[in-house]
Amino acid sequence: MKNLFVLDGGMSRELLRLGAELKQPEWSALALMNSPEIVQKVHEEFIEAGADVITTNSYALVPFHIGHEKFETDGPALIALSGQLARAAADGRKERKVLVAGSLPPIFGSYEPQNFDASTVQDYLKVLVANLEPYVDVWLGETLSLIAEAQAVRTAVQHSDKPVWISFTLADDAAHLDDPVSRLRSGETVEDAARAVARSGAKALLFNCSKPEVMLRAVETAVAVFKAEGADLQIGVYANAFEGEQGDSAANEGLHETRQDLNDDAYSRFACSWVEAGATMVGGCCGIGAAHIHRLKGTLAQVKLAS
Secondary structure: OOOOEEEOOOHHHHHHHOOOOOOOOOOOHHHHHHOHHHHHHHHHHHHHHOOOEEEOOOOOOOHHHHOHHHHHHHHHHHHHHHHHHHHHHHHOOOOOOOEEEEEEOOOOOOOOHHHOOOOOHHHHHHHHHHHHOOOOOEEEEEEEOOHHHHHHHHHHOOOOOOOEEEEEOEOOOHHHHOOOOOEEOOOOEHHHHHHHHHOOOOOEEEEEOOOHHHHHHHHHHHHHHHHHHOOOOEEEEEEOOEOOOOOOOOOOOOOOOEOOOOOHHHHHHHHHHHHHHOOOEEEEOOOOOHHHHHHHHHHHHHHHHHO
16 A cells, blocks of 8 residues: 555634634635734644645635735735745644645636636736745645646646646535546546546646545546556545535635534545545545544554554
């Protein structure tokens, strides 16, 4: 078995738990503006819980959330700050190596593949890449809804020598829970997405910000594609704890409720099934906090010992 890496969990609700003010449309970007010390504290708590990788709080630092004017005037400094805070938290852990992943989010909105604009996407991605570059160990294109978004991330970091991880969000509404074919939110198949990532030079394919129930099928599909392609990529999962449908409102207009049934023990059981299927990186997305990651770390240690 390959080494297992534990990723961190969702940033925003941990910020709320520690007292940061968050409101739409800025959301987690607001904490960088008003309480950056809490952002670093969240990173530190995830590391203390056992995370081997923490992700910069740069997800909402796009015009979709903070507006075009603020992105132009304050974006570079805020993006750099998100990298600095994560780097400080990781470097503060002297007894073990903690990696910093630079979050490269969907520029035109989460779960909104129809808004993707290939003609302008690099204008925004290049600002994120330039200002995160000094602080990160790996690039993480995350919550991507269509293959073209992943290709845009790959283009944006083509001159960097840092590894690239691509993470897609999956269709997880009621109609797709029983679909035998795993799909991205664009409707494209995970099979096609995995094949594209395998041929792109990326080092890992992950699935995030979708219900845990749809992740296993995606992992199994990716394993099969990589075997057929002769590709040696890591596979990762970090699911969310959202309740109900996720695509029925714009991602910067409201706050999804989180599931009461997805406690740390239940989430760890899901994670074990992903690892058994071939995943080597697991963590959590929205609503998955430090307590979940702590349980996950302990559970996966037992899995590794037993393998």
